[in-house]
Amino acid sequence: MTTPAVIAHRGFAGVAPENTVGAAVAAAEHDETAMVEIDVQPAACGTPVVIHDERLEGTRDGRPLTDASGLVWETDLETLQTTRVLGTEERVPTLAAFLEAIPETVGVNVELKNPGTTELQFAESLAPDERDDRREVWEPFVKRVVEECRASDGEILFSSFCEGALAAVREADPTYPAATLVWDDLEAGLEIARRYDCEAIHPPRNAIAGTALATTPYYGLPEAEPEIDIVAEAHADGRTVNVWTVTNWQQFAQLAEAGVDGIIADYPGLGTVSKTS
Numbered sequence: 001m002t003t004p005a006v007i008a009h010r011g012f013a014g015v016a017p018e019n020t021v022g023a024a025v026a027a028a029e030h031d032e033t034a035m036v037e038i039d040v041q042p043a044a045c046g047t048p049v050v051i052h053d054e055r056l057e058g059t060r061d062g063r064p065l066t067d068a069s070g071l072v073w074e075t076d077l078e079t080l081q082t083t084r085v086l087g088t089e090e091r092v093p094t095l096a097a098f099l100e101a102i103p104e105t106v107g108v109n110v111e112l113k114n115p116g117t118t119e120l121q122f123a124e125s126l127a128p129d130e131r132d133d134r135r136e137v138w139e140p141f142v143k144r145v146v147e148e149c150r151a152s153d154g155e156i157l158f159s160s161f162c163e164g165a166l167a168a169v170r171e172a173d174p175t176y177p178a179a180t181l182v183w184d185d186l187e188a189g190l191e192i193a194r195r196y197d198c199e200a201i202h203p204p205r206n207a208i209a210g211t212a213l214a215t216t217p218y219y220g221l222p223e224a225e226p227e228i229d230i231v232a233e234a235h236a237d238g239r240t241v242n243v244w245t246v247t248n249w250q251q252f253a254q255l256a257e258a259g260v261d262g263i264i265a266d267y268p269g270l271g272t273v274s275k276t277s
Contacts, residue, residue, distance in 0.1 A: 003256065003271065004252075004255065004256050004260050004261055004262050004263045004271070005034040005035065005242075005261060005262040005263070006030075006032045006033055006034055006035075006262070006263060006265055006268075006270075006271055007033075007034060007035045007036070007037050007109055007242060007262050007263065007264040007265065008023075008024075008027035008030075008033050008035070008036045008037060008264075008265065008268070009037050009244065009245050009264045009265055009266050010023065010037060010038060010039070010052065011023025011024045011026070011027045011036055011038070012026070012027045012030075012265070012266060012267060012268050013266050014247065014266035014267040015266075015267060015268065017085045017086040017088045017090045018052065018060075018085070018086070019038055019039060019050045019051055019052060019085070019092075019093075020050075020085050020088075020090035020091070020092075020093060021090065021093045021097060021098055021101045022088075022090045023090070024036050024038075024098060024101055024102055025101055025102075027106075027268070028102055028103055028105075028106045030268045030269075032268065032269070032271060032272065033106055033268070034106070034107060034262070035106065035107035035108060035109050035155070035157065035262070036102060036106060036107070036108055036109070037108075037109040037111060037264055038050050038095075038098065038108060038109070038110060038111065039051060039052040039111045039113040040095055040110055040111065040112060040113060040145055041054070041072045041073060041113050041114045041115075041116070041141075042072075042073050042114075042115065042116045042141050042144070043072065043073065043075060043076065043077040043080050044073060044074055044075055044076045044077070045076065045077050046116075046140070046141065046144055047077050047094055047095075047144070048094065048095035048096075048141070048144055048145045048148055049072065049077070049080055049092055049093065049094055049095065050092065050093050050094070050095055050098050051066075051072055051080075051092050052113065053065055053072070054071060054072060054114060054118070055069070055070065055071055055072070056068040056069050056070055056071075056072060056075065056083065057069040057070075060086060063086055063087060064086070064087070065085065065086060066083045066084060066085055066086075066092065067083060067084045067087075068080075068083040071118075072114075073114070073116035073117075077094070080092040081093075081094070094148075095110070095145060095148045095149075096148050096151065099148065099149065099151065099152040099154070100152075102152075102154060103154070104152075104153045104154040105154070106154065107154055107155030107156065107157060108149075108152070108154060108155070108156055108157070109157045109158075109159055109179075109242075109264075110145065110149065110156060110157070110158050110159070111158075111159045111160060111181070112138070112141075112142065112145065112158060112159070112160040112162065112165040112169070113160075115137055115138045115140070115141035115142070115165070116141060117137065120162055121134055121162060121163070121164065122161050122162060122183070123161045123162075123181070123182065123183035123184070123185065123188065123189075124163065124188065125163065125185070125188035125191045125192055125195075126163045126164070131163065131164070131167060133164075134162070134163060134164030134167065135164050135167035135168050135171060137164055138162070138164045138165045138167070138168035139168045139171065139172070141168075142165060142168035142169055142171075142172050143168075143172050145158075146169070146172045146173050146176070149176070150173075156176055156177075157176075157177050157178070157179060157199075157200065158176055158177070158178045158179070159178065159179040159180070159181050159200070159202055160180070160181060161180075161181040161182075161183060163180075163192050163195075163196075166178050166180060166192065166196045166198065167196065169196075170196050177198075177199040177200065178196060178198045178199060178200070179193075179198055179199065179200035179201060179202050179240075179242065180192040180193045180196070180198050180200075180201055180202065181202045181244075182201060182202060182203040182204065182207065182230070183204070183221070184221050184222060186203065186207055186226060186227075186228040186230050187228060189201055189203065189230070190228070190230070190233055190234070190237075193234070193237070193239060194237065198239065199239060199240060200239055200240040200241070200242055200261075200262075201230065201234045201239050201240075201241055201242075202241075202242045202243070202244055202264070203230050203241065203243060203244075204218060204219065204221055204243070204244055204245075205218060205243050205244065205245065205246060205251060205255065206218040206221055206222075206223070207221070207226050207230055207243075208226070208230065208231060208243060208254075208255060208258050208260065209225060209226045209228070209229040209230070209231070209232075209258075210229075210258055211254045211255065211257075211258050212254060213251060213254055213255070214226055231258060231259055231260060235259075240261040240262065241259075241260045241261050241262070242260070242261060242262030242263070242264060243255050243260050243262070243263055243264065244264040245264050245265070245266055246263050246264065246265045246266065246270060247265075247266050247267065248267075248270065249270045249271075249273035251270075252265065252270040252271055252273075253275075256271070
């Protein structure tokens with residue numbers, strides 16, 4: 001069995017208020033944490049902030065995501081920075097504040113979630129005549145994000161479900177590693193990864209061939225053995241495979257045995273338990 005790298009999903013969202021500085025600091029204290037995964041969007045002024053949902057009034061298991069409402073990119077930065085996350089004293093941080101709080105020994109997977117529009121082309125392989133237009137939609141925000149990341153000496157990995165975001169990353173600074181996030185179309189994910197020579201690919205946990213997870217329900221994705229062995233295909237291309245999102249040690253063990261390189265996890269310690277149980 002291999003030992004995949006552990007990537008703390010939103011700062012181990014199962015045990016801490018997601019996408020906050022407090023969650024990141026706590027996640028970094030675990031020796032197993034190779035990287036912290038976060039989501040970024042713009043505030044009304046264009047400043048990159050760390051939050052997953054488009055709207056501030058989302059919920060997590062019935063608990064309000066924040067004590068504010070409205071679209072993130074229509075909300076001023078001051079309001080966002082005073083907004084409480086999941087009923088705690090943690091606030092919505094700027095990307096700059098988040099990166100400053102993370103030790104250089106822990107990498108950050110910056111998921112480019114939204115450039116400030118409700119019209120995303122999500123998890124699609126774009127036709128040639130669409131690519132420039134979608135890149136231009138993302139470019140202003142991605143440039144701001146890249147500028148913030150240049151101030152960090154730690155490892156940065158950019159990822160996105162949107163091809164336009166990956167195109168904008170390659171345009172802004174091709175030296176940063178990038179990963180395509182895959183939804184239900186594995187072939188499209190591989191096409192996008194090859195098109196932009198992505199260093200990694202991030203499929204969902206039920207997309208890994210030969211595992212029991214492949215035929216279990218997850219986010220409404222197909223419950224069938226995948227037609228493509230995405231681990232084999234990606235490895236043949238020289239790409240890293242990081243899988244999202246694991247919530248227990250049995251899932252971790254299955255994916256480790258399948259040979260994935262990294263596991264995006266909601267809880268710390270899952271790899272350790274999977275080896276001893």
